[in-house]
Amino acid sequence: MADVAREAGVSASTVSRVFSLPGTVRTDTRERVLAVARRLDFTPNRTASSLARGRTRTLGLLVPDVVNPYYAEIVKTVQRRTRAKDHALFLADTGDDPADGFELARIMARQTDGLLLAGPRMTDGMVGELTRAGPVALIGARLPETDSAYAQLDTGMRHVARHLAALGHTRIVYVNGTRTARTPGHRQPVQDACDEFGIELVEQLGPFDLTFDNGVAAADLVPTSGATAVIAHNEMVAHGVACGLARQGRSVPSDFSLVTVDDTFMARAIHPALTALHIPLDVMGVRGVDLLLQRIEDPDGEPRHAALPTSLVVRGSTGRPGGARP
Amino acid sequence: MADVAREAGVSASTVSRVFSLPGTVRTDTRERVLAVARRLDFTPNRTASSLARGRTRTLGLLVPDVVNPYYAEIVKTVQRRTRAKDHALFLADTGDDPADGFELARIMARQTDGLLLAGPRMTDGMVGELTRAGPVALIGARLPETDSAYAQLDTGMRHVARHLAALGHTRIVYVNGTRTARTPGHRQPVQDACDEFGIELVEQLGPFDLTFDNGVAAADLVPTSGATAVIAHNEMVAHGVACGLARQGRSVPSDFSLVTVDDTFMARAIHPALTALHIPLDVMGVRGVDLLLQRIEDPDGEPRHAALPTSLVVRGSTGRPGGARP
DNA sequence: GCAACCCTTGCATGCGCTTGCAAAGCGGGT
DNA sequence: ACCCGCTTTGCAAGCGCATGCAAGGGTTGC
Incomplete structure (x- = not known):
């Protein structure tokens, strides 16, 4: 910076201001400084700037x-x-x-x-x-x-429930994890939405976490639940359920419908593609x-x-x- | 740091050394300084340290x-x-x-x-x-x-070719992208490996990039190629191929075998799980x-x-x- | 008992940039 | 012509830590 200042015939503070407060420097000086800086391939040292300002950016x-x-x-x-x-x-x-x-x-x-x-x-x-x-x-x-x-899950879950109800489902299982089961912000909306559309809800708690493997495990319990559709609390567990059902020889959606909360590229990367509640x-x-x-x-x-x-x-x-x- | 130094009855440089060159400070002084530092909840400011040392860590x-x-x-x-x-x-x-x-x-x-x-x-x-x-x-x-x-793809591809040859495949398609097709480091090993095991290789260039969607597109061309197996250059495109074949009503592996290069959690997240060349x-x-x-x-x-x-x-x-x- | 060393510690300076303050320059109003 | 206020620039003092150098104290060897 000292070099640039010397070459441009200004003080170091002016050079500094050219980069940090360009508005306070007269246009022609600024241009001159910038030209020299470009020629010397100078860029302000971000560490020094952080130290002086107390901001790391x-x-x-x-x-x-x-x-x-x-x-x-x-x-x-x-x-x-x-x-x-x-x-x-x-x-x-x-x-x-x-x-x-x-x-x-x-x-x-x-x-x-x-x-x-x-x-x-x-x-x-x-x-x-x-x-x-x-x-x-x-x-x-x-x-x-x-x-x-965060995402408005309450209205989102109503969309899901309405969709399933319209298709004729009256009993569904909701694959949840023990962690989220304790945070009502996530579970309650599902219950409310099902109530609203007259759907019976079977809550299926994954053993611990909402992982793919636990989705597979959950899939084993779906057929005996009497439900015809599954809502998965997140996409990893949804894929586990899809995979588990496929391994059992069950077919989606003719044997069971499956909806996932979350909608990443993976929802379209399997066949059939997953109906999903898209989270922005x-x-x-x-x-x-x-x-x-x-x-x-x-x-x-x-x-x-x-x-x-x-x-x-x-x-x-x-x-x-x-x-x-x- | 000045505060810590004062409280511990040493100079700031000693405090500095306690954190950056602990070996040069006598044990009891170090303990004392650390105790004070803990009490005052002091940690060296990383920005200042970076500036002084010329290393950002x-x-x-x-x-x-x-x-x-x-x-x-x-x-x-x-x-x-x-x-x-x-x-x-x-x-x-x-x-x-x-x-x-x-x-x-x-x-x-x-x-x-x-x-x-x-x-x-x-x-x-x-x-x-x-x-x-x-x-x-x-x-x-x-x-x-x-x-x-990087991964040793040459020997890896030999494993793949040997596996397919052992199963009885004699003609396979390799789904590649135009970009990687130009970097022989990736394509040549496949050719060599196929040659070694007497497999005929049909190279199927994705239109541009190795994405899921291009995998789907590539899958459309597989049935007419006369091949019985597919090697996908990476996992995204492999999933595209798998999905494309499924949509056509083709079955894996009975209609076509599919091998992917790359082996992430997704390879096991579909049914059937993908045979893969695992990259460490x-x-x-x-x-x-x-x-x-x-x-x-x-x-x-x-x-x-x-x-x-x-x-x-x-x-x-x-x-x-x-x-x-x- | 003395010299030569090593281990610890403090002092002072520097890392490269920012910014409050003051001076200089400039234009306009009276 | 003079004063005021605004803009532009420079000066100097940090920001918090690292480190070369030197000083002090302790140790070792002869």
């Missing part, structure tokens, strides 16, 4: 599992939005352990301007603590004190980043929440019970 | 598409290894455009100690330029001048990080290359031609 994103397409899509959109806002992105994959996630978050909080937690696997108390310690925004989860962007992950990511950036600007504002609409995408995995023609 | 990872499980697995393993080595990870999703990828890489290079390029979508010349500009390591690609960790992505990620870290330590050493062994995982998608019993 870096955001941190924590996800439980990048390999899961649900989170991968979030990573993708968050990463893009972050870059569009001229920030860099630290990524951490936390796994399922709450303590690990919390620890990682704390470490990351020290090196970033703010944290984005996607589907955090930690206790509400931990999230609260992080929120008090620095800017935090949630993606795909909601807590009163923390900014968040891209919008959630963008809103999450924006909320976080606002929070960084104004640390003491009221918590803000973005509830995003879902939509039902009907594909080949749902049909009339027993494969009947309409 | 941050690595950058560029992938073309995080949503693709192949790259997601790489992200996961790289992220874990990076953290284990006490570094942070910047992530960028570059998309398929070479110029974008290069530009992003240059930006990232300025804020990190080194760059990891996974399946780079840029020209060899661009990679060379980056390599000359700073530490770079390749994952899943090989270039003479750049450190790299986890090891590749770890080796990539390690190579990069070594390169950072020793910028002028000879380029190093890690060729990792693949393995064939036989699952349900391969069988005898025409579904014959052995």
Whole structure:
């Protein structure tokens, strides 16, 4: 920077201002400085800038599992939005352990301007603590004190129930996990939606987590349940159910209809393609980043929440019970 | 840090040394400083440290598409290894455009100690330029001048060909993309392996890229090719082929056998599960990080290359031609 | 008992940029 | 012609930590 200043015949502060506050420098000086900078291939050192300003222009994103397409899509959109806002992105994959996630978050909080937690696997108390310690925004989860962007599952589940009811299903199983079963925000909407459309609901708790393998296990219990349709709480478990049913020689949708919550590219990557409740992950990511950036600007504002609409995408995995023609 | 120094009755430099060069501080002083630091909840400011040392302790990872499980697995393993080595990870999703990828890489290079390029979508010349500009390591690609960790596809393809030949296949189609078709490192091994086992090879070039949709399109051409088995160049396209065949009402493996190169969780998430040439992505990620870290330590050493062994995982998608019993 | 060393510690300076403050330049209104 | 206010620029003091150098204390060997 000193070199550029000398070559351009100005002081270092002017060079600095050309890059950080271009408006305060007269146009011709600015041009001259920029020309020299280009010639000398100079770019301001971001580390030094961070130190001087106390801002890193870096955001941190924590996800439980990048390999899961649900989170991968979030990573993708968050990463893009972050870059569009001229920030860099630290990524951490936390796994399922709450303590690990919390620890990682704390470490990351020290090196970033703010944290984005996607589907955090930690206790509400931990999230609260992080929120008090620095800017935090949630993606795909909601807590009163923390900014968040999440999907409106209640109306979404009504779409699903209406669709199944219209096809003639009167008894369905809902494949859930023990974790989400305890957070009523996810389970209650299903119950309410089924009640509204006169559907009998059989809740099938996966043994622990909503993984592919547990979906396969759940599929084994479906035929004896007396239900004709299955709603899977997320897409990994939905694929497990689909795969499990196929292995049993059952056919979708003629033996059982299957609906998944979440709609990543994988829903279309099997045959029949899965009818899905589309969660707007891209919008959630963008809103999450924006909320976080606002929070960084104004640390003491009221918590803000973005509830995003879902939509039902009907594909080949749902049909009339027993494969009947309409 | 000044506070800690005062409380502990030492100078700031000693506190600094406790954290950065613990060996040079007497044990009891160190303990005392650490105790105070813990009490005051002090951790060294990483930005300041970076500025003073000229090292950010941050690595950058560029992938073309995080949503693709192949790259997601790489992200996961790289992220874990990076953290284990006490570094942070910047992530960028570059998309398929070479110029974008290069530009992003240059930006990232300025804020990190080194760059990891996974399946780079840029020209060899661009990679060379980056390599000359700073530490770079390749994952899943090989270039003479750049450190790299990649899979030994030649022996891998021989495993695949031997497997198919043993089942009785004599004519197979290889679904490739126009891009990889031009990089002999990927195509030639297939040809060689088929030659060795007396298999006739029909090369089926996807119209452009190795995506799911192009796999579906490729599947339409398989039945008329006279082949009884398909090798897909990567897993996305393999799923497309599987899905396309299913939509045609063809059955795998009784009508056609299908083998995929790459073996992510998705290979087991469909029925029948895909026989796959397993690429050790986890090891590749770890080796990539390690190579990069070594390169950072020793910028002028000879380029190093890690060729990792693949393995064939036989699952349900391969069988005898025409579904014959052995 | 003394010299030669090593281990610890503190001092001072520097990493490269930002920014409050003040000075200089400029134009306009009276 | 003079004063005021605005714009543009420079000066200097940090931001928080790392580290070369030197000093002090302790140890070892002869």
